[in-house]
Amino acid sequence: MKKLSSYALIYLLLIFFFTWGLVVGKFEIFPYKLIRTIGKEIINLYKNDDKNKEISVLDRLKNDLGFFPNKHLVEYSSNLDDFKIINLNFDKRRTSKPFIKNQFNFNEKLMIGEGYLLIQGLMDFKSALYGSILIDLEGKLINKWEYKFFELSDKKKSLKNNYNTHPVVILNDGSLVYTINDNRYGLRIIRQSFCGEVIWSKEKPYHHSISLDHNENLWTSNAEKSFVLLNKDNGEIIKEILLKDVFEKNRNLGIFNFHINLPENNSITDDPFHLNDVEPLKFNTNKFKKGDLLISFRNSNLVFVLDQNSLDVKWWTIGNTIRQHDPDWHQNYITIFDNSMRNNELLSEKKFMSRIVRIDPVTNKSKVLYDGDKHNAYSVIRGNHQIINDKFILSTISSQGRALILDNNENLKFEFVNKYNKTFNGILMEAIWMDKDYFNFNIENYKCD
Numbered sequence: 001m002k003k004l005s006s007y008a009l010i011y012l013l014l015i016f017f018f019t020w021g022l023v024v025g026k027f028e029i030f031p032y033k034l035i036r037t038i039g040k041e042i043i044n045l046y047k048n049d050d051k052n053k054e055i056s057v058l059d060r061l062k063n064d065l066g067f068f069p070n071k072h073l074v075e076y077s078s079n080l081d082d083f084k085i086i087n088l089n090f091d092k093r094r095t096s097k098p099f100i101k102n103q104f105n106f107n108e109k110l111m112i113g114e115g116y117l118l119i120q121g122l123m124d125f126k127s128a129l130y131g132s133i134l135i136d137l138e139g140k141l142i143n144k145w146e147y148k149f150f151e152l153s154d155k156k157k158s159l160k161n162n163y164n165t166h167p168v169v170i171l172n173d174g175s176l177v178y179t180i181n182d183n184r185y186g187l188r189i190i191r192q193s194f195c196g197e198v199i200w201s202k203e204k205p206y207h208h209s210i211s212l213d214h215n216e217n218l219w220t221s222n223a224e225k226s227f228v229l230l231n232k233d234n235g236e237i238i239k240e241i242l243l244k245d246v247f248e249k250n251r252n253l254g255i256f257n258f259h260i261n262l263p264e265n266n267s268i269t270d271d272p273f274h275l276n277d278v279e280p281l282k283f284n285t286n287k288f289k290k291g292d293l294l295i296s297f298r299n300s301n302l303v304f305v306l307d308q309n310s311l312d313v314k315w316w317t318i319g320n321t322i323r324q325h326d327p328d329w330h331q332n333y334i335t336i337f338d339n340s341m342r343n344n345e346l347l348s349e350k351k352f353m354s355r356i357v358r359i360d361p362v363t364n365k366s367k368v369l370y371d372g373d374k375h376n377a378y379s380v381i382r383g384n385h386q387i388i389n390d391k392f393i394l395s396t397i398s399s400q401g402r403a404l405i406l407d408n409n410e411n412l413k414f415e416f417v418n419k420y421n422k423t424f425n426g427i428l429m430e431a432i433w434m435d436k437d438y439f440n441f442n443i444e445n446y447k448c449d
Contacts, residue, residue, distance in 0.1 A: 066156030073424035096419040114436040122426035167210040195448035208276040249311040274298040401425025
């Protein structure tokens with residue numbers, strides 16, 4: 001009888017755990033994420049897959065339980081000679097501070113001029129996981145912004161959800177506009193003042209890039225649905241251009257349908273375009289007019305120019321870059337950050353570094369302005385660049401936690417390294433250079449209340 005009771009108890013326990021497992025899977029309650037993470041790790045080991053070995057299962061668990069930002073770090077070794085530490089206060093778990101190496105000579109300092117670098121990424125301040133700092137080329141801290149609002153208000157919770165930031169712009173009043181992202185699209189766009197207060201916020205899936213037009217209004221991407229122009233004063237939509245309308249207007253131009261499953265149906269595969277930049281032209285050139293939009297579709301290796309009024313495609317290039325980000329306008333040429341991404345791995349691309357490519361849209365000839373092979377510079381995802389005074393190149397190597405300034409001969413003149421601890425850097429999202437006279441107030445002497 002006693003033996004029978006033991007069997008009954010075991011049977012009831014099996015039913016309980018089976019039912020509980022169904023509920024956990026259906027409603028994704030605890031410990032769903034834990035089980036899913038362990039399961040993925042086991043599958044990767046079974047497949048002999050090396051893709052995720054840079055983050056162990058223990059590191060993943062620490063991140064997903066909110067204890068340590070392992071998924072926001074990247075292993076990278078830097079030469080520490082002649083570096084200058086940027087003096088900031090961080091969470092005590094961050095054991096190293098970011099540092100710079102400045103190799104500008106006197107004449108080069110005159111050529112680049114006085115100015116500042118805005119750097120956004122994983123900071124792990126005491127009260128905010130992400131944020132931005134503004135520094136000069138000597139490493140002097142001008143200002144910092146802690147991103148501690150809305151979805152990022154709780155550091156532990158934001159770690160569990162793997163929230164991050166991606167694009168950022170700074171206006172001439174010193175305020176920032178940036179987004180809070182999940183693993184795919186944006187969750188929210190925020191304008192935050194120079195002194196840290198939220199000016200406005202919109203809960204929208206904006207992502208990847210924010211570009212200022214001639215009025216400082218904001219062009220950005222709305223999921224894989226549209227491009228939008230937002231009012232800088234309140235975040236309201238001024239104009240929206242739907243991708244489906246662009247495709248319809250240019251239906252006889254075969255650059256948008258690479259991912260259609262033909263001939264059996266019209267369905268499009270997941271993330272067919274990966275729209276990651278829309279940038280307005282602020283002046284007329286020999287080929288384009290003020291207001292034309294420069295657009296990047298990463299997954300098609302496609303960059304094109306769109307007339308925002310007629311929706312006509314005026315120019316396009318495919319294949320000059322591989323999974324690119326951040327095409328930029330110049331007077332008579334275009335530059336692009338070429339990730340050179342062959343797959344989605346951090347460690348497998350040692351012989352294919354990222355590049356910055358210049359394209360003449362009249363002749364369609366391309367030229368490599370910077371080959372990251374010179375400085376082991378590779379960003380599998382994200383990444384940005386900026387041409388400074390036609391003499392220097394700023395490159396954000398996001399996946400290595402580095403920002404580089406190079407001269408026109410590809411010599412490294414300045415490096416920012418977001419050193420987190422002895423082994424790892426914190427990832428960077430974007431670095432932007434501004435001349436000193438960009439701001440409409442004395443930024444170094446301004447005191448916040």
